[in-house]
Amino acid sequence: MTVHDWDHLIQKDRVHRRVYADPSLFELEMANLFGGVWTYLCHESELPAVNSFKTVKLGLRPLIVTKDRNGKIHALANRCSHRGALLCREQSGVKSRFSCPYHGWTFANDGATIGVTFPQLYGDTFDKAHYNLAKIARVESYRGFIFATLNAAMPSLREYLGVAAEYIDMFVDRAPGKQIIVQSGAYRGRYHGNWKLAWDNAADGYHVSFAHRSLVEMTRRRDGGDKGASYMGKGPDESPMYCKQFPNGHTFLHHRPGMGPSLWQRVRPTPGAEACQESMMADLGKAEAAEMLELVPGFGMNLNIFPNLMIIANQIQVVEPLSFDQTQLTWYATTLKGVDARVNTLRMRVAEDFPNFGEVDDLEMFELCWEGLQISEVEWINTNRGALRPDAEVRDADGVRTVTATDEAPLRGYLQAYKAHMQKDVSLAFT
Amino acid sequence: MFRLHSPKKYKSSHDSHYVTDAFYQELIERRTQAGDFQLSSDASLCAECERFLFYEARLIDTGRFEEWLDLFTENCVYWIPSSQEADPRTSVSITFDDRRRLEDRIARLRTGFAHNQKPHRTISHFVSNVEAWESEDASSRRILSNQMIYESRPARPLVHYIARTDHQLEKVDGEWRIAVKHTLLNNTFDGIETPTLL
Ligand code: FES
Numbered sequence: 364m365t366v367h368d369w370d371h372l373i374q375k376d377r378v379h380r381r382v383y384a385d386p387s388l389f390e391l392e393m394a395n396l397f398g399g400v401w402t403y404l405c406h407e408s409e410l411p412a413v414n415s416f417k418t419v420k421l422g423l424r425p426l427i428v429t430k431d432r433n434g435k436i437h438a439l440a441n442r443c444s445h446r447g448a449l450l451c452r453e454q455s456g457v458k459s460r461f462s463c464p465y466h467g468w469t470f471a472n473d474g475a476t477i478g479v480t481f482p483q484l485y486g487d488t489f490d491k492a493h494y495n496l497a498k499i500a501r502v503e504s505y506r507g508f509i510f511a512t513l514n515a516a517m518p519s520l521r522e523y524l525g526v527a528a529e530y531i532d533m534f535v536d537r538a539p540g541k542q543i544i545v546q547s548g549a550y551r552g553r554y555h556g557n558w559k560l561a562w563d564n565a566a567d568g569y570h571v572s573f574a575h576r577s578l579v580e581m582t583r584r585r586d587g588g589d590k591g592a593s594y595m596g597k598g599p600d601e602s603p604m605y606c607k608q609f610p611n612g613h614t615f616l617h618h619r620p621g622m623g624p625s626l627w628q629r630v631r632p633t634p635g636a637e638a639c640q641e642s643m644m645a646d647l648g649k650a651e652a653a654e655m656l657e658l659v660p661g662f663g664m665n666l667n668i669f670p671n672l673m674i675i676a677n678q679i680q681v682v683e684p685l686s687f688d689q690t691q692l693t694w695y696a697t698t699l700k701g702v703d704a705r706v707n708t709l710r711m712r713v714a715e716d717f718p719n720f721g722e723v724d725d726l727e728m729f730e731l732c733w734e735g736l737q738i739s740e741v742e743w744i745n746t747n748r749g750a751l752r753p754d755a756e757v758r759d760a761d762g763v764r765t766v767t768a769t770d771e772a773p774l775r776g777y778l779q780a781y782k783a784h785m786q787k788d789v790s791l792a793f794t
Numbered sequence: 795m796f797r798l799h800s801p802k803k804y805k806s807s808h809d810s811h812y813v814t815d816a817f818y819q820e821l822i823e824r825r826t827q828a829g830d831f832q833l834s835s836d837a838s839l840c841a842e843c844e845r846f847l848f849y850e851a852r853l854i855d856t857g858r859f860e861e862w863l864d865l866f867t868e869n870c871v872y873w874i875p876s877s878q879e880a881d882p883r884t885s886v887s888i889t890f891d892d893r894r895r896l897e898d899r900i901a902r903l904r905t906g907f908a909h910n911q912k913p914h915r916t917i918s919h920f921v922s923n924v925e926a927w928e929s930e931d932a933s934s935r936r937i938l939s940n941q942m943i944y945e946s947r948p949a950r951p952l953v954h955y956i957a958r959t960d961h962q963l964e965k966v967d968g969e970w971r972i973a974v975k976h977t978l979l980n981n982t983f984d985g986i987e988t989p990t991l992l
Pocket residue numbers: 443444445446447448463464465466467468
C-alpha cells in the first residue's frame with residue numbers, strides 16, 4: 364500500500380488536487396469510508412412490508428437490504444455464495460427468498476441457505492449453513508435512516524452522528540405525526556468528476572448567486588425575483604442564514620432563517636399550485652389549507668451526513684461514487700403519510716424544480732473543477748474562506764462550529780474527518 | 795441561426811389552474827388507452843403528422859426555442875416520466891412542465907448564464923416509426939414516434955437519449971398545437987444529464 368503524506372495533502376486551509384484526482388486513493392476510500400464508517404443504505408419506508416427488499420450499494424459492494432418475516436432488517440451481500448453471481452437484479456420488491464440464476468441455489472431473506480440443487484455430489488457431510496449469504500453484522504437505524512458499517516471498531520451510529528442527529532430530528536419532526544415516506548422514485552444525475560466535489564458544494568452558500576445565476580435570473584424575469592433562492596444573492600453573510608461544521612465530517616447549511624415567515628409563499632412557480640391551493644381552501648378552509656401548504660416546500664436545509672447522505676429540502680440525496688472520476692447523485696423524493704394527497708402531489712412538482720433548473724449548473728461546476736484539476740503541476744485547492752478569522756478554530760461544547768453561510772468551515776471540517784478516517788488501519792468484514 | 799437573447803417576447807402565463815387531479819388522471823389513462831383515437835392509414839394524414847414532428851424537431855435543433863414554445867397550447871404539458879408506470883401525482887418525474895414552467899425553462903436557456911449550455915450545445919433529433927392517430931371527430935390527433943436525440947458540446951462526450959414520444963395535438967385558431975408531449979426515455983435507469991429539450 365502506498366503511504367500518503369496526509370499532513371501534506373490536507374492542510375488547514377488548502378487541499379492537494381491528488382485527494383480528488385489520484386485513482387489509488389479511491390480504493391482506500393471505498394474501504395476506509397464506504398464501509399469503514401457508518402454509510403447510509405436506505406430509508407425504512409422503502410421496506411414497507413415484511414419480505415420487502417431493496418438493492419443498494421455500499422461503496423462498490425452490491426447489497427440486498429431485506430426485512431424478514433419478523434420485521435428484522437438485514438444487509439446481505441448481493442452475491443451468491445456458490446460462485447459469486449449477483450443474486451438479485453431488481454431494484455426493489457417483495458420476496459422471502461432469492462434464487463440464484465446460475466445454478467439455482469436458494470437463500471432466505473435473512474441470508475440462510477435454503478437449498479442447494481442436486482446436493483448428492485457434495486457428499487453426506489455437506490453443511491448448507493456454511494454457505495449462508497455474507498451479511499453485515501452492524502446495521503443500525505436512526506429515525507428511519509438505515510446505515511451499515513463493516514468496521515467492528517466503529518462506535519454506535521448514534522455516537523457517529525453526534526449532534527447532527529438533532530438536525531435529522533428537525534427534518535423528521537417538521538411535520539409532527541406525519542411519517543416521511545420514500546416511495547416516489549428518484550431523480551438520477553451523474554457527473555464526470557470525483558464524488559468529493561459534491562461534498563465541497565454540500566454546504567456552500569457562496570456559489571449560489573454565481574453558479575445558479577441562470578435560475579436566479581429566470582426567477583427574477585418571472586416575478587421580480589423574490590422567490591426560490593434569490594435571497595442567497597443579497598449579501599448572504601449579512602443574512603441570518605448559517606452553516607454548521609459538526610464532528611465526523613457532517614455539515615449543515617440552514618437557509619430557513621433567511622426565507623421569511625411562509626415557505627409556501629416563497630416556492631417558485633409550480634405546476635398545479637393554484638389549482639391545488641384553491642381546491643384545498645374550498646375543502647379545508649383557508650387556515651388549514653395554508654398550514655398544509657407549508658408542508659409542500661423544503662425546509663430550507665441541507666444536512667449532510669458523511670460520507671454519502673445529503674438531506675436537501677424534502678429530498679434525500681445519496682452520493683454514489685462509481686469510480687474515482689464518475690459519480691452518480693440520486694435524489695429520492697419524499698411524501699408525508701397522513702397529509703392531503705394534493706400536498707404530496709405538489710411535493711413531487713417542487714422536487715423536480717431544482718434538479719431541472721439548479722442542479723444542472725452544480726453538476727457543470729463539478730465537471731469544470733474536474734477539468735481544471737487535471738493539471739498535475741498546479742497543486743492546491745483553497746479552502747481558506749473564513750479560516751483567517753481570529754475565532755476560526757472556536758467550537759462549542761459539542762464540537763460544533765457555526766459560521767456564516769459563505770464560510771468554508773464545513774468544507775474544511777469534512778476534509779479533516781476524511782483525513783482522520785483515511786489514516787486508520789481498518790479491518791472490515793462481513794459475517 | 796442560434797440567438798442567445800431572443801428579441802421575441804412570448805405571452806407569459808401567470809398561474810396554473812388546469813393541472814388538476816382530473817388532468818393527471820387523463821394523462822395516466824391515455825398511456826394505455828387509445829380513447830376515441832384510431833390508428834390512421836391515410837397516407838396524407840401520416841405525412842402531415844410526420845412533417846409536424848420534423849418541423850418541431852427543426853425548431854429545437856436550430857435553437858428557435860420561442861417558436862417551439864408557440865407550438866404548445868396554453869394548457870399544455872411537457873412530461874418526461876422517470877418510469878413507464880409512474881403516477882405523476884405520487885412520483886417524481888424527470889421533467890413535468892406545465893405551460894408556465896416550460897416558459898421558465900426557455901427563459902433560463904436565454905439568460906446567458908445557463909452554465910451547462912456553454913459552450914453552446916448542438917441538439918439533433920432523429921425521428922422515426924411515426925404513427926398517426928385521429929380522434930373520431932378529427933378534432934385532435936395523436937402521433938407516436940421513436941426518437942433519438944443527441945446533444946453535443948466541444949470537448950464533452952456526446953449525450954444521447956432514446957425516446958418513445960407521444961404527442962397529442964389540438965386545433966387552436968386553425969393551427970395544430972401540442973397539448974401533450976409525453977416522452978418516455980429508455981435509458982434513464984442510470985444517472986443521466988438532464989436533457990436541454992427533447
Ligand atoms: S453461482 Fe449461484 S448457484 Fe452457482
